[in-house]
Amino acid sequence: MNYGFVIDNRKCIGCHACTVACKSEHEIPLGVNRTHVKYVEKGVFPQTRRTFTVTRCNHCEDAPCVEICPTSALFTRRDGIVDFDSERCIACRSCMQACPYDALYIDPETRTAAKCNYCAHRVERGYEPACVIVCPVQAIVSGDLEDADSPIARLVAREEVSVRKPAKGARPNVYYVEGDRAALDPSAAAPSDSYFASEQSGGVGHFARWVQERAAEAGEDLVSPFDPAPERGGVTLAGSISISQRAVDDVGRELAGQGRRVYDAPGKGILWGWQVAAYIWTKAVASGVVAVGVLWHLLGGAPPAATGFAALATALAFLGLTGLLLIADLDRPERFLYVLLRPNWRSWLVRGAYLISGLGLALTLWLVALWQGWEWLIRFARLAALPLAVGSAAYTAFLFAQARGRDYWQSALSPLRMLVQALLAGSAALLILLGGQPLEMGRVLLALVAANLLILLQEVFTAHPTEDAARAGRLVWRGPDSTLWWSGIGLGSLLPALLLLAGSSPVLLGLAAVLALGGVFLTEFVWVRAPQRIPLS
Secondary structure: OOEEEEEEOOOOOOOOHHHHHHHHHHOOOOOOOOOEEEEEEEEEOOEEEEEEEEEOOOOOOOOHHHHHOOOOOEEEOOOOOEEEOOOOOOOOOHHHHHOOOOOOEEOOOOOOEEOOOOOHHHHOOOOOOHHHHHOOOOOEEEEEOOOOOOHHHHHHHHOOEEOOOHHHOOOOOEEEEOOOHHHHOOOOOOOOOEEOOEEOOOOOOOHHHHHHHHHHHHOOOOOOOOOOOHHHOOOOHHHOOOOOHHHHHHHOHHHHHHOEEEEOOOOOOOOOOHHHHHHHHHHHHHHHHHHHHHHHHHHOOOOHHHHOHHHHHHHHHHHHHHHHHHHHOOOOHHHOOHHHHOOOOOOHHHHHHHHHHHHHHHHHHHHHHHHHOOHHHHHHHHHHHHHHHHHHHHHHHHHHHHOOOOHHHHOOOHHHHHHHHHHHHHHHHHHHHOOOOOHHHHHHHHHHHHHHHHHHHHHHHOOOOOHHHHHHHHHHHHOOOHHHHHHHHHHHHHHHHHHHHHOOOHHHHHHHHHHHHHHHHHHHHHHHHHHHHOOOO
16 A cells, blocks of 8 residues: 555646645644645746646655654654654654655644644545645546556656656656646746745744844844845845845756746745754864874874863763754754664664764763773773774764755765775864864875865865755855855965965964864854755745
């Protein structure tokens, strides 16, 4: 059994009855939708054509949201319906990043994720979903795709159907008859902050408060659709993208001839803001100090301070900051322990939480062993901390790769980049702790700065596998956050390299270390934000 939908675009009249029925059936707050209708127009008056497209959860057979959800709040039922349990949700928003179809949202009342669940409560009683019942032209067909005699299976077999983003490999179970690419592909018609009978720049209804809160957390500037100078930058969180003119040229103008959106649902904007970038940075410092200190000790020549009280306490403090930032970024922070107590082991967020917890335990044991002088425990903790530090440094790359909705984060270089950045951050932190000594650490830092710079440039300027990844890459160096990225390259990479080459003065080495740490944060900050400016629906 495998339930799905067919949307017959030959019949849809864009009446929004499905949206209203869905909101009524599930008591969905104003401003968010599980089902909505997208209008796309082509041509020039009077030779124009308007397409109506119903969008919702695709109930994928290989659902990215189910894989990434750390608490199994999202799960696939035996009948193929992708359902959710709001009582388990911690509102980390990872499912929203993973879904290629932008089908999930944060409910502004429960502050948990929600989406279409195929009206599972109706299906279990033998009824059809509310949207199917209410459609006046029977443009929405539901049923078991594996039952060859069902109306939906016959329709799929008889008609030429298409799905949204088949390249994602999610195997969606929502099919479109005569689906228009300009409506199904979010890159084919650029979004706007102003639509037919809809102004969306500040959020809608109850959702407006959530949008404003996320804007403040992300440091965004909400732009009014009535602003006479929209090129001043900033992102319109509820209206998808309204960014600097250069970025608009890059992302929007090249799509103008393919179609234009005249009605759409509010976008969600930057879901992961500065807290996520900061947690990557603090985690890099913590894991890097441990990894560099242990490797240095194993290779010989490390001063005792490299793995002494100050170094270990610094690593533990930054690891604690990492945990606090992760918790602070949740919309339901009181549920943070669910990640450890109700884990979905397929999620790299869970695996990462256990790696960080294990590293914290190893560092605590190491500090206790140093205090008590227990050499056997020092050796054990040191050997245990190294693989945990490497895992803690690199796991975030695999977590972001599970966010399959964001093409730019799928780079094969990401694990290497995060490992190099951790070693860079650890070397810089140890160089500061050791007062700019010894010179050998400065040479190591120079090599890591060069390697990190090469990887950053490689990620941005080489060919990308998809158009969305290429557009995100252009937003990195040309978008509204490009000044920060170039600052990270110039002040955080090139200048430290010059200082490290200039001489062996402890002051110069210390200054280079501080600048290198700042560069890591700035480039990661833009790496996290830029892909989120690309619309998913």
